[in-house]
Amino acid sequence: MSLEQIPVKKARPNDYTSNEHPVWCPGCGHFFILRALTKALAWLNISKQDIGLVSGIGCSSRLPAYLDVYGFHGIHGRALALASGLKLARPDLTVIAAGGDGDGYSIGGNHFIHACRRNMDITYIVMDNEVYGMTKGQPSPTTDPEWHSKLAPNGTGLSSFNPMGIALASGASFIARGFSGDPNGLTKILTEAIQHQGFSLVEIKSPCVTFRPEQKDWHKSMRLMNVTPFANPMEAAQAIYGSDGFDTGIYYQADSPVYRSEASSKKNGTASEQMDIIEKALLV
Amino acid sequence: MANSLLETDQHRLALSISGSGGTGAVTVGLILLDAVAKAGFYGNMTRAFGPQIRGGESAVMLHFSDQPIETLAEFSELHLALDWVKFDRFEDEIPLTSSSLVIYDNSREKPPGLVKESGATLIGLDLQAIVKTLKGSRLNMVALGVVAQQIGLASHFIEAALQKTLGRKGPEVVTTSMAAVSAGMTLLTDTPLPGLADWHPTQTPRWNISGNEACGLGALRGGLKFAAAYPITPATDIVEYLAKPLAQTGGNLLIAEDELAAMNMVIGASFGGVPSMTSTSGPGLSLMTEAMGLAVAAEIPALVVTVMRGGPSTGIPTKSEQSDLNQALYALHGDAPHLVIAPLNIQESATVSQWSLRLSEALQTLVILVTDQHLGQTRMIMNPVEALDLNLQRSQPSAANEETSYQRYQLTETAISPMSIPGMTALQYTADGLTHSESGLPSSRAEDHAQQLHKRADKLSQFEYGDRWACTIPTAKAKFTIITWGSSFEAVKEAVETLNRQGAAISLIGLRLIMPLRTETLIELTQQQKVLVIEQNDSAQLYHYLLSQKAIPIDSDALAEPGPLLFKPTDLMPRIQTWMEGQL
Ligand SMILES: Cc1ncc(C[n+]2csc(CCOP(=O)(O)OP(=O)(O)O)c2C)c(N)n1
Ligand code: SF4
Ligand SMILES: [Mg+2]
Numbered sequence: 001m002s003l004e005q006i007p008v009k010k011a012r013p014n015d016y017t018s019n020e021h022p023v024w025c026p027g028c029g030h031f032f033i034l035r036a037l038t039k040a041l042a043w044l045n046i047s048k049q050d051i052g053l054v055s056g057i058g059c060s061s062r063l064p065a066y067l068d069v070y071g072f073h074g075i076h077g078r079a080l081a082l083a084s085g086l087k088l089a090r091p092d093l094t095v096i097a098a099g100g101d102g103d104g105y106s107i108g109g110n111h112f113i114h115a116c117r118r119n120m121d122i123t124y125i126v127m128d129n130e131v132y133g134m135t136k137g138q139p140s141p142t143t144d145p146e147w148h149s150k151l152a153p154n155g156t157g158l159s160s161f162n163p164m165g166i167a168l169a170s171g172a173s174f175i176a177r178g179f180s181g182d183p184n185g186l187t188k189i190l191t192e193a194i195q196h197q198g199f200s201l202v203e204i205k206s207p208c209v210t211f212r213p214e215q216k217d218w219h220k221s222m223r224l225m226n227v228t229p230f231a232n233p234m235e236a237a238q239a240i241y242g243s244d245g246f247d248t249g250i251y252y253q254a255d256s257p258v259y260r261s262e263a264s265s266k267k268n269g270t271a272s273e274q275m276d277i278i279e280k281a282l283l284v
Numbered sequence: 285m286a287n288s289l290l291e292t293d294q295h296r297l298a299l300s301i302s303g304s305g306g307t308g309a310v311t312v313g314l315i316l317l318d319a320v321a322k323a324g325f326y327g328n329m330t331r332a333f334g335p336q337i338r339g340g341e342s343a344v345m346l347h348f349s350d351q352p353i354e355t356l357a358e359f360s361e362l363h364l365a366l367d368w369v370k371f372d373r374f375e376d377e378i379p380l381t382s383s384s385l386v387i388y389d390n391s392r393e394k395p396p397g398l399v400k401e402s403g404a405t406l407i408g409l410d411l412q413a414i415v416k417t418l419k420g421s422r423l424n425m426v427a428l429g430v431v432a433q434q435i436g437l438a439s440h441f442i443e444a445a446l447q448k449t450l451g452r453k454g455p456e457v458v459t460t461s462m463a464a465v466s467a468g469m470t471l472l473t474d475t476p477l478p479g480l481a482d483w484h485p486t487q488t489p490r491w492n493i494s495g496n497e498a499c500g501l502g503a504l505r506g507g508l509k510f511a512a513a514y515p516i517t518p519a520t521d522i523v524e525y526l527a528k529p530l531a532q533t534g535g536n537l538l539i540a541e542d543e544l545a546a547m548n549m550v551i552g553a554s555f556g557g558v559p560s561m562t563s564t565s566g567p568g569l570s571l572m573t574e575a576m577g578l579a580v581a582a583e584i585p586a587l588v589v590t591v592m593r594g595g596p597s598t599g600i601p602t603k604s605e606q607s608d609l610n611q612a613l614y615a616l617h618g619d620a621p622h623l624v625i626a627p628l629n630i631q632e633s634a635t636v637s638q639w640s641l642r643l644s645e646a647l648q649t650l651v652i653l654v655t656d657q658h659l660g661q662t663r664m665i666m667n668p669v670e671a672l673d674l675n676l677q678r679s680q681p682s683a684a685n686e687e688t689s690y691q692r693y694q695l696t697e698t699a700i701s702p703m704s705i706p707g708m709t710a711l712q713y714t715a716d717g718l719t720h721s722e723s724g725l726p727s728s729r730a731e732d733h734a735q736q737l738h739k740r741a742d743k744l745s746q747f748e749y750g751d752r753w754a755c756t757i758p759t760a761k762a763k764f765t766i767i768t769w770g771s772s773f774e775a776v777k778e779a780v781e782t783l784n785r786q787g788a789a790i791s792l793i794g795l796r797l798i799m800p801l802r803t804e805t806l807i808e809l810t811q812q813q814k815v816l817v818i819e820q821n822d823s824a825q826l827y828h829y830l831l832s833q834k835a836i837p838i839d840s841d842a843l844a845e846p847g848p849l850l851f852k853p854t855d856l857m858p859r860i861q862t863w864m865e866g867q868l
Contacts, residue, residue: 018714020725047709048712049706049707049708049709049710049711049712050706050707051706052555052556052706054552064714065714065716065725065726068712069712070555070706070712070713070714071712071713071714071715072551072552072555072582072714072715072716073714073715073716073717073718073726074548074551074575074578074582074715074717075548075574075575075577075578075717077544078544078545078548078575081540081541081544081545081546081548081549081552082548082549082551082552082555083552084538084545084549084552085510085512085538085548085549085550085551085552085553085554085555085556085560086552086553086555086556086706087552088510088536088538088549088553089509089510089536089552089553089554089556089557089558089560090553090556090557090558090706090707092707093556093706093707110541110542110544110545111541111544111545113541114541114545261536262531262536271533271534274529274532274533275504275505275533277532278501278504278529278532278533279501279668282491282492282493282497282501282668283489283490283491283492283668284318284321284322284489284490284491284492284665
């Protein structure tokens with residue numbers, strides 16, 4: 001029997017969930033992202049032990065414990081750095097980073113830029129509710145300028161940050177916007193993103209029903225999977241900047257150089273033979 | 285001669301070289317060091333720079349011997365000034381006395397007042413005139429010839445060293461340089477210095493290595509497969525050294541966007557199952573502290589090498605100080621037990637870093653290896669150091685079984701839990717910085733919190749570290765014990781040995797494992813003793829730490845002084861003597 005003939009047991013989404021019940025508020029958009037992610041993983045039939053799911057801190061960043069994969073719930077803003085170390089050391093793994101808009105675009109902003117620039121084969125899921133949910137409702141970089149909160153009673157007055165624009169400018173090779181209220185579209189985007197070779201940003205609008213109850217109406221305005229992907233950054237930029245934020249789908253997918261582990265390519269002889277060479281070089 | 289106050293039976297020779305940017309003072313130093321090594325001797329070389337990034341004045345100090353030598357010279361016996369531009373900057377580093385010989389190029393500036401005031405013998409030579417007669421030659425190579433002649437170093441050793449340093453630039457460069465060296469060797473045949481003439485060369489192979497390189501080498505021997513770092517003086521040379529060997533041995537290096545990233549990258553790689561490290565200095569360590577706490581809480585092996593410089597803030601970034609001990613001990617938030625280890629000299633940097641990396645793996649925790657600018661950037665000619673044979677492995681779970689689910693943070697007798705690695709079937713877990721239960725799932729229960737805190741402390745305190753925790757040099761009938769650490773050790777050791785030869789009875793302890801402290805052993809060693817703690821910082825950080833652990837008697841004293849100038853044995857001796865007299 002050749003390898004191809006061995007019947008592969010097709011995974012189901014529930015195979016990827018852990019027994020832990022999410023701490024999220026009932027109705028939180030993050031639930032639907034969890035579901036879509038398990039569907040995408042099942043669709044791709046990736047072995048659970050070959051997945052590394054890394055997050056930071058926030059409601060969204062609780063995600064890893066809810067999947068039965070190798071997870072890492074790290075510290076606020078640093079998921080992409082941790083994921084980059086993991087991917088470089090273990091190129092065989094499917095590495096996914098996840099977190100919120102605060103985690104990824106504010107405290108982790110620098111890592112976001114440099115992860116895009118490296119274009120390592122990592123999928124980055126941002127569960128964007130335009131608010132710091134976990135710390136109970138402060139404005140984030142994607143919050144609209146007029147939104148009133150305790151911390152900014154008259155709104156921030158700051159125009160919101162354009163994550164997809166920044167990802168494009170920084171060198172990410174796959175850029176998409178999804179909506180947690182569109183599980184099918186989101187599953188499709190996540191499937192494509194994980195399959196894509198290179199850094200994939202999946203920016204997902206995900207309502208915070210507790211601190212941004214008005215976001216429950218997002219489903220009325222979101223346009224589902226109406227975007228067509230470009231491979232040309234100029235055209236993608238036009239589409240990204242031309243959108244009012246309610247369009248969904250893949251904006252950009254390009255075949256750009258991927259930063260990969262050099263571990264296997266440069267080796268000549270065994271590591272211990274190499275160590276001998278390294279030590280000999282020190283001699284007077 | 286001040287250098288012989290120490291009454292050692294080894295031959296020693298101290299040289300220094302200075303010059304403004306572009307004169308090639310450092311090149312002369314590197315070639316001399318290598319040539320003297322090729323002649324069969326030992327030595328070390330330290331550097332001092334002006335504040336310019338590039339092209340500023342620089343100086344090197346060389347200390348040669350026919351036996352292994354780590355201490356710096358007390359004063360310069362022969363100083364070569366390629367020019368005198370901003371020489372006053374090096375007044376501290378290059379002590380000149382009436383027994384110094386100073387050679388300079390007299391076609392340029394006159395020697396500054398401070399050089400004349402030192403009483404040194406001044407010899408001005410028209411080096412520029414020679415350069416003009418030899419096409420393509422450089423003044424520093426002529427000067428190198430003068431120095432070689434003065435110290436009795438045969439020209440074929442210089443040629444071999446030139447070949448190694450300049451060979452890449454082509455054979456003509458070596459030939460032209462050698463012509464200049466030979467011309468220089470004929471300029472001043474009168475040699476008042478004893479030089480290398482009656483030294484006994486050794487035939488044993490030796491290394492030409494810096495402490496930072498040794499530190500990297502030790503980690504490689506420990507199985508290092510991943511490094512991530514952001515450049516910072518004086519630590520950058522570690523990762524610069526590692527870049528090639530890591531690629532050769534199947535490892536990876538990531539240039540991080542900042543230290544926050546570097547530390548998290550290390551945690552990610554280590555979570556992936558490969559021994560990992562980063563290197564930095566005080567300011568970078570500050571940025572790493574939050575993630576270091578994560579490594580402790582999630583029990584991820586990680587080695588952080590911090591090469592101390594003068595602080596706080598940007599301080600004196602190019603010079604040495606031992607003032608980041610408190611940072612290494614206490615910078616983490618929460619109760620975050622971890623290891624703090626320091627090598628006592630350059631010679632042992634490789635073994636101590638190998639040990640540190642293996643301890644991080646075996647104990648699944650953060651190890652901070654503390655060195656400093658002097659230990660890191662001094663270049664040494666020393667005997668090769670054998671790799672340690674350590675059996676310190678990361679414990680891994682056996683294959684999953686159906687009945688019991690894998691508990692990542694399971695309590696065990698050693699308090700070390702088997703750690704699964706991505707790819708292992710049915711042993712998935714989520715590493716978490718949140719307080720968790722044995723299973724790894726988040727928990728805010730008081731019971732789980734205390735249990736896991738104690739587990740993480742116990743695994744470090746119960747571990748058997750062996751006798752590598754310190755270098756103890758007991759002296760019979762000693763009433764006095766001196767405790768020191770890191771780059772202060774060699775100078776203190778030399779002072780203590782000399783005083784003991786003169787009739788004193790002082791025991792010496794050089795601490796390597798600073799946290800967790802071997803408190804009981806220290807109490808045993810010091811309870812009947814008068815104790816003096818010597819360290820290079822202003823606030824006596826080690827002294828206060830030892831007192832806080834009740835590891836030394838309450839009436840112990842400190843001799844603490846800030847950097848950047850290292851302790852010198854001859855300065856220490858009278859101060860130790862005064863202290864001893866005060867105890868009687
Ligand atoms: C260093 C640090 N600073 C601040 C915090 C507090 N904090 C926790 S979560 C969070 C914001 C999370 O917002 P976001 O990433 O958008 O996730 P959400 O909760 O909205 O899903 C903040 C500020 C922290 N945990 N660590
Ligand atoms: S606070 Fe908002 S983001 Fe957090 S779980 Fe509740 S609804 Fe979701
Ligand atoms: Mg948010």
